[in-house]
Amino acid sequence: MNFEDNMATQSYSLTSLPDEVIVKILSFISQYELIYTIQHINTDMHQLCYAPLLWKSINSIQDLIEEEDDNTKFNMFLRTILLYVEEINIDIDLDLFFTILTNDENMILHNLRKAEIQFVINCPEELEKTFLHLPNIREIKVIFSTAYTDRLPQCIKVLSSLSKLEKLRLIRRGKSLFYQKPYLKDVTNELYNLIVNHPGLQLFSIAGQRFFRSTFKTLLTTCKDLECIKLYNCMLKMADGIVVPLKTSLKSFISIDCKIDDNLVKNLTTSCPNLKKISFDQCQTINDRYLQLIGDNCPLLKDLNLNQ
Template identity: 25%
Template sequence: MDSLPPELILNILSYLPQHDLLVRIRHVSKYWNQLAHAPRLWYKLDVRRSEETTSLYLENIDLLCIHIKHLLTDEEFLVKICNHWTQKPHFKNLRNLDLSSVYLATTSVISDFISECTNLESISVRFDDSILFRDIFKTLSKLSLKDLHINYSGDDVEFLFILEELSRNKYSKTLSIHCNTIQNNTVRFLLGNFQNLKSLDVTSSYLKNDTFMSMQRLFSLNALSLDYTRVNDAGLKLIARNVPNLKFFSVVRCEDISDEGIVNIADNCPFLEQIHICRSYTISGSTLTAIPKGCPRLQRLSVMACAQIDDAGVESLVLKCKRLQVLILNFCIQLTDQSLFSISRFCTTLRKLDISNNGKFTSKGISSLLQSCKWLELLNSASCGGITDLRFPGSRTGIKFSNKTLDNEDTILAKLVTACLVDISVYPGNCYEYIKHSTVLDHFDRHHILCEKKHGIRSRRSCETEKVVTMNQIAKTWNRGSRQTSFAFYLNFQKPLTRYQTNACS
């Protein structure tokens, strides 16, 4: 094995969890163990996990710290680093520090750690106390930061004081704000005084149309989330005029918007790549017709539970959006197989599709989709009662069953799927867990199936089938004598190895 080229070995190691690189590879060979510490495998480290993995990383931090450029951690880990080493590990190559997983409780340790990271370019902090942030900002102001990400959930008045202080200090670096339930005046001040605003998430905040009256033109703003707010079409019209470089836009559960507001956004934001318009009952197929005209770069669209979406709108969308990779259409109850035929014909490069909870789709539409969309990786068709006899093309591999919506998955990179069997005896009978099954097919067509049952796990069975697998066969084999199971189809296709080399750079 040592005779393999080092580049190939590194590619193999890139698929392994970082924990295994420290624990298991040492038993393979000294050469492999040496390569397991290569910089490309450790440029990103996430220590927000179990106590066991955290302890392992602490033991090896002296060897790893020089390679780490992106560190996702919490305050406790930094405290351990400072307390356990008389000579602190030097993260001289650290560029991005993410502390947003937990609320900050103290400032001294974090300030000391940050002051040692002389090349730090971006930091994410989460807090609910304005005094803590002021203390940390004194240290941050001494660094050459490019990006500052603030996640705040405290008092609205205190947050306004923070913004006013940043404005007085003429903070000119890129700023990203995530804050819930802040008031109209705070958002108005933010939009009117920070031209360097890069990302803004004001989910569940109290907003009026006059919030956007004094909004300046924000050329750097590329992500805007207005989920669960009372913004309406007039507000969207004001926003559309001032965010020409917007790439991400979300208005989930904004019940006061209609086609007019979304059309204004689409017409004025030509660089949009992701749009989320979930649970807006006045949105119709007219929106899907307008989006491709103004947003040719669109890659991801979610119109979950937009009941007025129709087949004509879907056809207009896929006909012109050639870069579309993720499409969420679950609970769009007016759609029929005609939408699937349109996707099969005009959007063959689609990677992920969610059409769950619609009884009008049939096996014919799904089969057409599987035959034409060669790059499709994930397909969710849970609770589609019309799909009764599904035939899988022989070239497909890695089919999974689950009823999760795809809307929570932000990444669109390919993922390796490994087949394994899990002993369900370790789970209680009433739990809500996943069980992986492997059907016995021929050498070229092995399907790995993940089955989730609503009412607990009852039994595990394996079945021998032909290449053509039907939903009825699966249901009879796995669900005999138990309650109804909701299925979704997750497909992973065989591609060249290079397409999956994403673990080391994600």
């Protein structure tokens, strides 16, 4: 029997491969297919679909939910894989997510480090209860609806209790800008509490909020390791003459679609001589005075973006 005949008489299957090779192959398949197709092929594939490597990140819980699916079975599957997840987008009702967690009182997601939350209609109490099960969370992105801006201060208070939090982004959903519609709530005090309770912050990023001189000063004096401030669609209020420390660690200041003035640029450049990147993108009030201040006070600058 020649080689070709020998090959023809042998049968090969995916399950004949080592488990680690199969798991690597499964990592290229969508998580939806793993849940609703692959795990039902046979017992071996069912077990391999629970491999931790396949569930380090979940881009969307909502995309994994099938309307006609048995919620009980799905919740059991989700509860199992959540123990492996390091990064997740919680784009479902927080009450549903909390229910999944609390089916087992001892279910604590120790591996979860990064989360994105669609904070739309949920109560702050649900948020607080949920984070009791996420003790090691390091980075949070909160997307909230303009219609529920009044709940944001309570939301921030909850986030302020997370001792290991390093990065927080607050994103307002919708198209309202500060010069089109007045802000519904001043969250300056809540931002102050958040900053004071998290002196180890390295990145501070907010959107659609007022950014006062007091917030800027608190950031620079409290967060010694702060490297980047990023503001999107924020109302910047900087009065002249504030005193902030020199030689801060801030290396990057990014402002997108914000109204800036001489006082902001003066305080920024004189307080942060280690800046390597400054970006005033889509800012309508750029003038020659800004260039003079930047040139005089930022000797380490490598990246400058002044885009009107």
